Amino acid sequence: MNICSIVNSLTSGGAEVLVSGLSAEFARCGDASLVIALCDAETVGNSAETERRIAGEIRDAGGAFVSLGMPASRGPLTGALALRKALRGFNPDAVHAHTVRALPMIALGRIKAPVVLTHHNTKLPFSPKWFRLSDRITDSYVAIGAEVEAILGEHVGKPIIRIPNAAGRSFSTGSPRQAPTGKARILSVGAISEQKNYPLLIETAAALKAGDAMAEMPEFRIAGGGVDLEKLRAEVAARGLEGDVQFLGERSDVPDLMRASDLYLNVSLYEGMPLTLLEAMASGLPIVATEVPGNRELVDNGVNGLKAPLGDPEAIARTIADALSGSADYAALSKGAIEKSADFSIENTAEKHRDLYRSLAAKH
Numbered sequence: 001m002n003i004c005s006i007v008n009s010l011t012s013g014g015a016e017v018l019v020s021g022l023s024a025e026f027a028r029c030g031d032a033s034l035v036i037a038l039c040d041a042e043t044v045g046n047s048a049e050t051e052r053r054i055a056g057e058i059r060d061a062g063g064a065f066v067s068l069g070m071p072a073s074r075g076p077l078t079g080a081l082a083l084r085k086a087l088r089g090f091n092p093d094a095v096h097a098h099t100v101r102a103l104p105m106i107a108l109g110r111i112k113a114p115v116v117l118t119h120h121n122t123k124l125p126f127s128p129k130w131f132r133l134s135d136r137i138t139d140s141y142v143a144i145g146a147e148v149e150a151i152l153g154e155h156v157g158k159p160i161i162r163i164p165n166a167a168g169r170s171f172s173t174g175s176p177r178q179a180p181t182g183k184a185r186i187l188s189v190g191a192i193s194e195q196k197n198y199p200l201l202i203e204t205a206a207a208l209k210a211g212d213a214m215a216e217m218p219e220f221r222i223a224g225g226g227v228d229l230e231k232l233r234a235e236v237a238a239r240g241l242e243g244d245v246q247f248l249g250e251r252s253d254v255p256d257l258m259r260a261s262d263l264y265l266n267v268s269l270y271e272g273m274p275l276t277l278l279e280a281m282a283s284g285l286p287i288v289a290t291e292v293p294g295n296r297e298l299v300d301n302g303v304n305g306l307k308a309p310l311g312d313p314e315a316i317a318r319t320i321a322d323a324l325s326g327s328a329d330y331a332a333l334s335k336g337a338i339e340k341s342a343d344f345s346i347e348n349t350a351e352k353h354r355d356l357y358r359s360l361a362a363k364h
Contacts, residue, residue, distance in 0.1 A: 001357055002032045004092040004113075006083075006102040009039045010054045010065070011046040012224070012250055013191060014165065014275035015098045015120045020054050021168040025350030027062030034090055036083070037067040038074055038101060047225060047250050074101050080108035087111065094357035096142075100130060103137045114360035118142040119152060121272040122293035123195075131155040139360050142353075145273035147293045161356055165273045166349035167341065170255045173284040176335035180262040184218035184324050187261035187285070189254055189276045190268075192226025197290075200267045202235055203313035204320070205245050211314075213321035217244055220265070223257055225250040258283035263323055264305075267316065271295050281341035286333035288319050302328065304336035 003026050005019045019035055026033040035058050041051035055065045068082040083105050096116040097103055106115055117138045122145075134156070141160045143149035152160050190196045205220050222245070229247060236245045251257060258264070264280035264287045271277075271294025278298070280287055287305030289295040299305045306328060308319040322328045 001026075001093040001354070001361070002034070002091055003354075003357060004034045004036060004087065004090065004095045006036045006038070006095065006097045006099065006106075008099045008101065009037045009041045009044050009046050009067070010035075010051040011041060011191070012050050012054075014272070015118070016054065017168070017275055018165055019098055020058055021166070021346050022350050022353060023058050023063035024061035024168075025346055026354070029350070029354065031354070032090070033058075033063035034087075034092070035063060035065045036086055037065070038079060038099070038105075039070050039072065040067050043070070043072050045227060050250050050252070053252050076104035076108055079105035083111065084109045093361045096353070096357075097138075100126060100134060103134050107137045114139045114357070114364045116140050116142060116356065116360070118144065119148055119272075120144060121270065122147050122151060123270050124151070128155045139364070140356060142356070145294065145297050147297060148272050161352075163349055163352045163356070164344055165275050165278055166344045166346040167275065167279040167282040168346055171258065171279040171282040173259065173282070173338065175284075176331055176338055177262070177284050177286075178331045178334075180324050180330065183216055184214075184262045185260065186218050186220045186263045186265050186320065187223070187257055187280075188221070188265045188267070189223045189251075189257070189279075190266075190274075191224045192228050192232065195269055195271075196224070197267045197269050198222065198232055199235065200290075200311065200313060200316070201265065202232065202239065202241065202245060204265075204267065204316045205241055206239050207313040208317040208320060209241065209244060211317060211321075213318055214325055218262075218320070218324065220245040221248055221257070221261070222246065223248045223251040223254060254279065255283070258285055261285060263288060263320065265320070266290065266295055267310075268292060268295065269310070273297065278341060278344050281337040281344075284334045284338050286323050286328075286330060286337060288316065288323055290316070298340075300336070300340065303333070304340045305333060 023033040266289040291307040308316040
């Protein structure tokens with residue numbers, strides 16, 4: 001099959017990392033995979049270095065990548081013309097949009113292939129009325145989790161297929177971890193954004209340092225970039241946490257960071273099906289996560305991690321202490337993380353996508 005996947009831009013976000021991983025699996029199965037970005041990374045405030053790295057990974061795995069180079073406004077007519085040009089000679093059997101912005105371009109460009117749309121979050125960044133248009137363009141929707149499927153079910157009229165996210169092949173570990181190693185390292189991965197709620201992480205670190213729940217203060221490490229990075233660094237300094245909270249910026253070695261960590265922390269306001277939690281589980285990391293949509297679907301309390309209430313840094317701090325040195329069985333949580341990650345393999349996720357594309361192509 002010839003499979004075209006469309007993203008806003010290449011960045012280290014969950015949707016883009018998933019598309020890169022799927023492209024590699026499609027190529028392994030003998031399919032032709034073309035990943036199209038609407039914009040260059042820097043145009044929408046993302047890292048050009050990350051874009052080059054992910055594009056290289058796509059190409060090295062046997063896929064192709066092209067950016068339409070559109071301005072940040074992403075006008076539908078201009079995009080339609082650029083999209084037709086990018087697809088000339090490729091003749092896709094399926095076009096999979098991972099951004100709703102691509103749909104008007106697909107329609108105006110008169111792309112003659114089945115169209116799939118994945119919505120990657122439990123929050124709609126647009127009016128639900130958009131789905132009236134998307135139903136006219138889309139042949140099928142993909143929901144990455146049960147809570148996303150429920151949201152789509154309220155608004156769309158076309159079929160919805162649930163296909164979960166999956167961690168890439170580089171995230172794996174052998175046996176479960178038995179105990180934290182020395183001074184515990186707590187890792188969080190994700191762009192500096194309102195959704196990721198890093199001010200709460202800073203408050204949690206301050207609460208943990210002020211209390212006596214742990215004999216030694218752990219080290220919080222955040223891998224991710226964004227325009228508010230320096231603002232958060234200033235907040236850390238103002239609270240006297242410079243030696244306790246580290247901002248690593250955007251990183252290309254997240255699998256190594258996970259292997260070198262003792263706990264994964266997610267304090268998001270909301271999620272879809274966070275890829276970083278799947279990566280952490282595959283790496284054998286116990287998880288502490290806020291009990292919000294997306295997180296609660298993946299974290300089984302006391303099995304592969306612990307849930308904590310959103311907006312309560314003291315409670316999150318106590319939960320971290322429990323996971324690392326308290327009442328929770330650290331080794332059992334690590335074992336549970338590895339076992340649960342087996343339900344989310346990139347091979348199975350890719351094959352479910354391929355089954356969907358074949359089915360739609362046969363009907364088209």
